[in-house]
Each structure stands twice: as C-alpha cells, then as structure tokens.
Amino acid sequence: MKPLPSTSSKTPVKFRMPTSENLVPIRLDIEVGGQRFKDAFTWNISDPDSEVSVFAKRTQKDLKLPLAFATQIAQSIQTQQTEFRSYKGQEMLTGEKIVPIKLDLRVNRTLIKDQFLWDLNNFDSDPEEFSKTFCNDLGIEDPEVGPAVAFAIREQLYEIAIQSVATARESRNAKKGRRGEYSSISSRSTGAALDLMKLFSNRYSGVRKRKEWDVFEPMVDMLSNEEVAALESMVEKWRDLEEA
Amino acid sequence: VALATKQRQWYFGLSVNERTVVHQWPSFFSFGSPSTFWAFLWKYSFIIPSVFARPPKNLRNLTAMASTEPPAAVTPPSSKPNLLPLASPTIITPSAAASVAVAPTASSSSPATPSVATPRPIPSDAEVVHIPSYSCWFSLGDISECEIRCLPEFFDSRSPSRNPKAYKYIRDSIVKQFRRNPSSKITFTEVRKTLVADVISIRKVFDFLDAWGLINYSPAALNKPLKWEDKDSKSSQHAADSPAGPSLDSTPPVRETSKRLCGSCKSVCSIACFASDKVNLASSFHCNGIHTIKGNPSAAFCAIASLEHCSTNLVLIVLNQYDITLCARCFVRGNYRVGLSSSDFKRVEISDEMKTDWTEKETLQLLEAVMHYGDDWKKVAQHVGGRSDKDCITHFIKLPMGEQFASSAEFGSSINKLNQMKDDNNISSSSSPSKRLCLSPLADASNPIMAQAAFLSALAGTGVAEAAAQAAVTAVSEMGQGEPKADIRSLHGVQGLQDASITSNGSGILKSVEEAHSGVNPKPEEKEKVNVEEEIRRVAEVQMKQIQEKIIHFEEVDSQIEKEWKQMEQMRDILFYDQLNLLKHERAIRKSGQQAAEGVRTQGDYVS
Numbered sequence: 001m002k003p004l005p006s007t008s009s010k011t012p013v014k015f016r017m018p019t020s021e022n023l024v025p026i027r028l029d030i031e032v033g034g035q036r037f038k039d040a041f042t043w044n045i046s047d048p049d050s051e052v053s054v055f056a057k058r059t060q061k062d063l064k065l066p067l068a069f070a071t072q073i074a075q076s077i078q079t080q081q082t083e084f085r086s087y088k089g090q091e092m093l094t095g096e097k098i099v100p101i102k103l104d105l106r107v108n109r110t111l112i113k114d115q116f117l118w119d120l121n122n123f124d125s126d127p128e129e130f131s132k133t134f135c136n137d138l139g140i141e142d143p144e145v146g147p148a149v150a151f152a153i154r155e156q157l158y159e160i161a162i163q164s165v166a167t168a169r170e171s172r173n174a175k176k177g178r179r180g181e182y183s184s185i186s187s188r189s190t191g192a193a194l195d196l197m198k199l200f201s202n203r204y205s206g207v208r209k210r211k212e213w214d215v216f217e218p219m220v221d222m223l224s225n226e227e228v229a230a231l232e233s234m235v236e237k238w239r240d241l242e243e244a
Numbered sequence: 245v246a247l248a249t250k251q252r253q254w255y256f257g258l259s260v261n262e263r264t265v266v267h268q269w270p271s272f273f274s275f276g277s278p279s280t281f282w283a284f285l286w287k288y289s290f291i292i293p294s295v296f297a298r299p300p301k302n303l304r305n306l307t308a309m310a311s312t313e314p315p316a317a318v319t320p321p322s323s324k325p326n327l328l329p330l331a332s333p334t335i336i337t338p339s340a341a342a343s344v345a346v347a348p349t350a351s352s353s354s355p356a357t358p359s360v361a362t363p364r365p366i367p368s369d370a371e372v373v374h375i376p377s378y379s380c381w382f383s384l385g386d387i388s389e390c391e392i393r394c395l396p397e398f399f400d401s402r403s404p405s406r407n408p409k410a411y412k413y414i415r416d417s418i419v420k421q422f423r424r425n426p427s428s429k430i431t432f433t434e435v436r437k438t439l440v441a442d443v444i445s446i447r448k449v450f451d452f453l454d455a456w457g458l459i460n461y462s463p464a465a466l467n468k469p470l471k472w473e474d475k476d477s478k479s480s481q482h483a484a485d486s487p488a489g490p491s492l493d494s495t496p497p498v499r500e501t502s503k504r505l506c507g508s509c510k511s512v513c514s515i516a517c518f519a520s521d522k523v524n525l526a527s528s529f530h531c532n533g534i535h536t537i538k539g540n541p542s543a544a545f546c547a548i549a550s551l552e553h554c555s556t557n558l559v560l561i562v563l564n565q566y567d568i569t570l571c572a573r574c575f576v577r578g579n580y581r582v583g584l585s586s587s588d589f590k591r592v593e594i595s596d597e598m599k600t601d602w603t604e605k606e607t608l609q610l611l612e613a614v615m616h617y618g619d620d621w622k623k624v625a626q627h628v629g630g631r632s633d634k635d636c637i638t639h640f641i642k643l644p645m646g647e648q649f650a651s652s653a654e655f656g657s658s659i660n661k662l663n664q665m666k667d668d669n670n671i672s673s674s675s676s677p678s679k680r681l682c683l684s685p686l687a688d689a690s691n692p693i694m695a696q697a698a699f700l701s702a703l704a705g706t707g708v709a710e711a712a713a714q715a716a717v718t719a720v721s722e723m724g725q726g727e728p729k730a731d732i733r734s735l736h737g738v739q740g741l742q743d744a745s746i747t748s749n750g751s752g753i754l755k756s757v758e759e760a761h762s763g764v765n766p767k768p769e770e771k772e773k774v775n776v777e778e779e780i781r782r783v784a785e786v787q788m789k790q791i792q793e794k795i796i797h798f799e800e801v802d803s804q805i806e807k808e809w810k811q812m813e814q815m816r817d818i819l820f821y822d823q824l825n826l827l828k829h830e831r832a833i834r835k836s837g838q839q840a841a842e843g844v845r846t847q848g849d850y851v852s
Contacts, residue, residue: 042443044403044405044444044445047444051447126405144437146438
C-alpha cells in the first residue's frame with residue numbers, strides 16, 4: 001500500500017495515468033475513400049512499437065477494410081502514443097484531487113448516463129475493474145459496453161492528467177517568476193478538482209444532497225432500432241455541418 | 245508413442261466394436277471392386293495423413309464422445325472440483341499424433357488423455373466442442389503450466405494490469421465467445437471490442453488460443469487434404485465476404501472449366517461464382533440396390549458402420565464428389581446444400597477462367613504420367629503438357645471411379661512384375677491381364693508413405709493389397725519377437741511377406757504391396773471373406789502353437805534345472821559323509837596311537 005500523501009501536499013509527480021497501469025486511451029477516426037472507421041480502445045504504452053503495425057493490420061483484415069486503413073490506423077495510434085510519451089518527463093500536480101467523472105455514451109443500443117467521483121491520487125485505481133463491475137451490476141448484456149465505459153473513464157482521466165501537467169508547469173513558472181500572481185494561479189490549479197474539505201465542510205454526514213441523487217445515479221437505457229437510427233442520422237448531420 | 249500407435253490402430257479398425265487391426269480389415273474389405281477399395285483408401289489415407297497433420301473430420305462423428313463420459317476423464321489431472329463449466333460442453337479431443345505446428349507437445353505437462361470412445365449416436369452439436377489433443381491440458385477453471393510458459397508476461401507481475409486474474413478473464417471470455425458459435429471463426433477485432441482490457445493483452449491471449457486450436461478450430465475446416473488448402477481457405481474466406489466487389493487481397497484461383505451455371509438458380513454466372521468441389525456425397529451400394537447417403541463423409545462413415553451390421557450383403561461405398569457452382573447471388577443468400585458452409589466455396593472469377601474440359605488424350609496422358617511419376621506432380625504436369633500441376637491434381641481427383649484402362653502396357657514394369665509373381669495362396673488365382681485402374685485421389689495426400697501405399701495398392705488390386713498389408717502388419721508386429729515366420733508365410737502364401745519381414749519396418753508395407761501377387765480376381769465376395777477368415781484362424785493357430793512350444797521348452801529347461809539341483813545336493817551329501825569319515829578315522833588313529841603308546845609304556849613297566 002502506498003502511503004497516502006499528506007492532504008495539502010502539492011508535490012509534483014512524474015506524469016502518468018492515474019491508474020494502476022499506464023494504459024492510454026486511443027481514439028481512431030479515420031476516413032479513407034468514403035469509408036469511415038471509428039474506434040476507441042485502451043492501449044498499453046509499454047508494449048513495443050511493433051505491436052502497432054500488427055494490430056493495425058489485424059484490425060484491417062478482420063473488418064475487411066481496404067488496405068489503406070492499415071497504415072492510417074497505425075499512424076494514428078503512433079501519433080497518440082508519441083503525444084502521450086511527450087508528457088512523460090513532465091511533472092504533474094497531485095494533491096487532493098477528487099474529480100467528477102461523467103459517463104454519457106451510447107454503445108450500439110445502450111445509452112449510459114452516469115456521474116461519479118474519482119480520486120486522482122489513487123494510482124492503484126483501475127477503470128477496467130470499475131467498468132466490469134458496472135456492467136455486471138447493471139445487468140448490461142451488450143458486451144461492448146464494458147470497454148466503452150473503461151475507455152470513457154480513461155479518456156477523462158487522461159485529459160485531467162494533461163491539464164494538471166499544464167498547471168504544474170504554470171505554477172512552476174509562477175514560482176520562479178512573478179510571485180504576485182501565485183495565489184490566483186494556485187487557486188486556479190485546484191479549480192478543476194473538488195477539494196474534499198470544501199465538499200464535506202458544510203455537512204455532518206457524507207450523504208449527498210437529495211437533489212444531487214439523480215445526477216449521480218447511473219442510468220442505462222436501451223434504445224430501439226429506430227431511435228438508434230435517428231440518433232445516428234443526427235450525428236451525421238451535425239458532423240457534416242461541422243465540416244462544412 | 246505407444247499410445248499414439250495404439251490409437252492409430254484403432255482408427256484402422258473404424259468399427260463399431262473395438263476390434264484390432266488385423267481382424268477388422270477384412271470385414272471392411274470384403275468388397276471386390278476397386279471402387280470400394282478406393283473408398284476404403286479414401287477413408288484410410290484420409291485418416292493417416294490426418295493422424296500426422298490434424299485430426300480428421302470423420303472422427304467427429306465416429307468418436308462421439310458420449311456425454312456419459314465424465315468430464316473428469318477428459319480434463320487434465322490437475323482438475324479441481326470447481327470444473328463445472330466442462331459439464332455442459334463435452335470436449336471431444338480426437339486423438340492424433342502431435343500436430344506439425346506445435347512443439348510444446350513434448351512438454352507433456354499433462355498426459356494426453358485417450359479420449360476416443362466407440363462410436364455412438366452423435367450428440368447435438370451444441371454439446372460438442374472440438375479441440376486438438378495437444379491442447380487437452382486446457383480447462384476453463386484453471387491456468388495450466390503450458391499457458392504460464394507461453395504467456396509469461398501475465399504471470400511475472402511485471403505490469404499490474406497483466407496478472408493471472410486478468411489473463412483468466414480474457415481467456416475465458418474469448419473461449420466462451422467462440423463456443424457460443426463454434427462453427428464460425430471468431431476474429432480478433434470482434435473479441436477485443438467486447439473485452440475490458442488493453443488490446444495488446446487481448447491480442448496475445450487470442451493468438452495463443454488460436455495457435456493451440458482452442459478457438460477457431462473446427463474439424464470441418466480440415467476437410468481438404470490437399471496441399472494448398474490454406475490458400476484456398478483463406479481465399480474463400482476473403483471471397484465469402486466480398487462477393488460482388490473486387491476482393492483486394494485474395495487471389496482468385498484459376499480454374500479451368502467451361503461456362504458456369506449456377507447450381508441453384510440456374511442462371512449463367514456472370515461476374516464471379518463460387519465453387520465447391522468438396523467430396524462429400526457417399527452412396528452405398530447393397531447387393532440388392534443402391535442406397536444413397538447424402539451428406540458429409542462423416543455421415544457416410546456412420547452409415548457404413550450401421551449398414552455393416554444390418555446386412556450380410558456387402559456394403560460398397562462409393563464416394564462421389566459434389567461439384568457445386570453457385571452464382572454470387574445464391575452464395576450470398578446461402579442457397580447451398582446442407583452440409584456445406586460458406587468456407588467450402590472457392591471464389592472463381594469468370595473473367596479469369598481459361599480453357600475447358602480435359603480431352604481424352606489429356607486424360608490418358610495424365611494417367612500415364614501418374615503411373616510413372618506417382619506423386620511428383622510437376623513431372624506429371626510436364627508430361628501432360630499445357631496443364632499446371634494443380635490442374636492435374638484437381639482433374640485427377642475428379643476422374644470418375646472404376647474406369648478401366650485395358651492395356652497393361654500402359655502401366656509399366658511394375659505391373660508386369662506383379663503379373664509374374666507366383667502364388668500358392670488358395671485365395672488368388674491367375675492374374676487378370678486387364679487391370680482396373682483405381683484412381684485414388686489420395687496419390688497426392690500429404691503423407692508420402694500413404695500416398696505411395698495408396699497408389700500401389702490401387703495398382704495391385706484390392707484383395708491382394710489387403711492380404712499383403714495384413715500379412716505385413718502381422719509380420720511387423722511379430723518381428724519384435726525375432727522368430728522366423730515360416731508358418732505364416734506358407735499360410736498366407738504371400739511372397740512379399742518374406743521381404744517384409746526381412747526389410748525394415750517402414751518399408752515393409754510398401755514392399756509387400758509391391759511384390760505381392762497380382763490380380764486377385766474379383767471373386768464373389770463371400771468366398772474371399774471366408775478365405776480370409778480362414779487365414780486369420782490359421783495365423784492365430786500358428787501363434788498359439790508357437791506359444792505352446794515355448795511353454796514346453798521352458799518346462800524342459802525347468803526339469804533339467806531340477807535334476808541338476810538334485811545332483812548337486814547328492815554330491816554335497818557325499819562330500820559331507822566323506823568329511824565325517826575322515827574325521828572319524830583321524831580320531832580313531834589318534835586314539836589307537838595313544839593306546840599304543842600307553843601299551844608300550846605299561847609293557848615297558850612290566851618289562852622293567
């Protein structure tokens with residue numbers, strides 16, 4: 001068990017995913033010759049780079065995609081990998097960081113909406129375990145939901161980690177340079193996270209307020225085929241609008 | 245190895261009862277015509293190369309692992325009590341010699357369980373799962389040493405997400421997912437979309453399971469013994485999913501056929517069509533009539549087994565091949581017969597189709613070449629001229645059975661040799677000059693020994709080859725005892741046996757077949773059968789006699805030893821007596837000496 005850091009420490013830590021394993025969320029959105037391929041999965045950053053091309057080839061073959069996809073997939077994975085690695089040497093702030101994680105995703109026909117708090121300090125956390133338990137508890141039959149949930153969590157954690165790197169850098173600069181703005185910056189750095197003390201300061205119990213119950217309750221909805229079709233067409237239109 | 249041979253022998257038997265090789269061959273063999281022999285060979289070489297390569301398809305039905313067989317018998321000995329998942333899908337592990345690809349079979353982390361049972365009614369497919377015998381260590385409840393060895397990164401705690409629990413989760417999910425639909429191959433992408441883990445771990449486990457045949461292993465896919473089956477299955481798989489559009493990475497096999505008509509919708513195939521030349525129809529021919537058994541060869545075997553029992557008439561199995569052509573539309577719709585699956589079809593591009601049917605001349609050339617060159621298809625192709633070796637093989641397979649090619653001059657020196665062989669067997673009579681060329685499609689079976697055996701036995705004729713092989717087998721089995729086989733030789737009258745017993749094991753069968761007699765005429769089948777049974781009886785008698793003689797010999801030796809022992813004892817007694825006497829005399833002499841001395845003294849006293 002790692003000793004818990006003191007509550008108010010802002011000791012910087014080397015960048016990593018705040019989970020038990022350094023798994024990176026990879027999102028693919030490739031369009032080649034009118035065919036669009038979207039995917040999202042977790043990737044183990046410590047695996048050798050040869051795996052990238054193997055995986056890309058495999059995916060392309062299994063899904064019977066045209067050959068051009070393989071290279072594109074490999075490229076995309078590699079860019080995201082290098083991006084992750086670029087953060088590697090950096091430091092990020094840890095501290096009292098309980099962040100709300102929101103799930104709002106649709107996988108095939110299942111719609112999931114949820115929100116919960118996640119401890120960024122806990123480097124033993126495991127989104128995969130969470131996702132498995134989530135699906136089991138809610139009786140989700142579609143097996144594709146699990147990975148999607150885990151991916152969503154990881155993505156958000158990744159974003160937060162990146163942000164914390166940025167704030168760490170800023171605060172370092174601030175420390176070095178302008179002392180005056182230090183306090184405002186430091187308060188900004190903790191803005192993304194909820195301070196535990198603040199959260200529980202005005203209560204005598206740990207129970208949430210009633211009006212927040214709905215927000216924090218997981219909601220799983222099964223869509224019918226028409227709804228799915230409707231949603232997808234909406235997404236398409238939105239995307240076309242964006243591109244136009 | 246002993247286990248494997250035992251099982252192989254069982255396969256030779258292929259019977260409802262578990263009889264051994266020697267006894268079983270005849271009853272299957274009581275067919276007189278080459279077509280049936282061909283059928284037998286089809287079975288035989290189908291199995292034998294498969295024994296070396298992969299478990300054969302027909303075993304699936306024959307070795308129906310009854311659901312009565314307790315799962316405990318199948319799982320490796322390290323099974324723990326919570327192995328319930330195995331109770332519902334009973335695992336059939338058709339025993340086979342180690343497969344080519346897998347070196348770790350030598351590991352013997354758990355002994356291969358001989359799982360073959362007598363054929364019983366086939367359980368429904370939902371209960372049956374096939375895995376190759378080299379993977380029988382696998383169990384859903386455990387992690388075995390083999391897995392630890394092959395995927396060490398999950399077990400060395402180097403990375404926290406790769407731990408045994410995660411491994412088990414991934415492995416079990418993949419296997420369960422595959423088993424939900426065992427007839428279709430599961431792809432890695434399907435799997436990884438449904439598993440909560442990082443994709444590389446999933447891929448490693450998937451590849452491992454694939455390599456060991458625990459997933460994506462269906463005996464149906466092992467139907468073709470031809471050498472290029474991998475390419476075919478790959479191309480057919482590719483073709484299967486992109487029927488109309490251009491398939492980017494499959495090379496359509498070039499076939500030579502004429503205009504193609506779709507089998508089901510009867511329209512001319514336009515862009516592409518799918519052909520299956522799977523040999524899968526079997527018809528059995530009773531003396532009374534012809535019954536056709538449609539379906540897979542596996543069904544045919546069951547039919548054979550059952551028919552064999554039900555009638556004293558003989559069952560001739562004639563296997564036809566079924567050449568189906570479907571246009572793209574019908575293929576996609578799935579308009580094919582029961583017993584075929586989409587993987588059996590090969591995509592054929594109409595635009596690429598070249599010529600036409602084989603002319604008579606070409607066929608003759610092909611047969612000639614096959615006679616001369618046997619297995620060497622390149623030479624055959626050269627001889628035929630204008631056809632590639634693959635075309636030759638394809639066409640060869642397709643040639644109808646029972647064709648007779650009269651002139652023996654075509655067949656070269658080997659047949660002449662056969663013709664000249666003497667025969668004092670009461671089975672055979674003079675050789676018939678007209679040979680029937682049994683065209684076995686096995687000449688290009690992957691196992692070279694079997695291919696040769698098949699080919700040569702096709703030349704020699706059924707009964708001859710059968711008797712010769714039978715004799716060779718008995719000779720080979722007795723060779724270990726080092727006894728001369730004079731009796732057997734005379735009994736069987738198969739001259740080749742002499743050679744068989746002299747030469748090494750491996751070539752024994754071949755030689756005996758080569759030099760066996762020619763032309764056992766297709767006599768009435770019963771007589772042959774009876775004769776052969778008589779032969780077996782004689783063989784058994786001879787063996788019994790040998791054993792009796794041995795016993796007598798041992799008894800003699802025994803009695804002799806006893807005699808010698810008795811003699812020894814007597815001699816010992818005599819020696820003892822002698823010693824005793826010696827001692828007595830000694831004492832007596834001493835005493836008398838003393839007395840004499842005393843006497844002298846007393847006398848001296850008297851004197852003085």
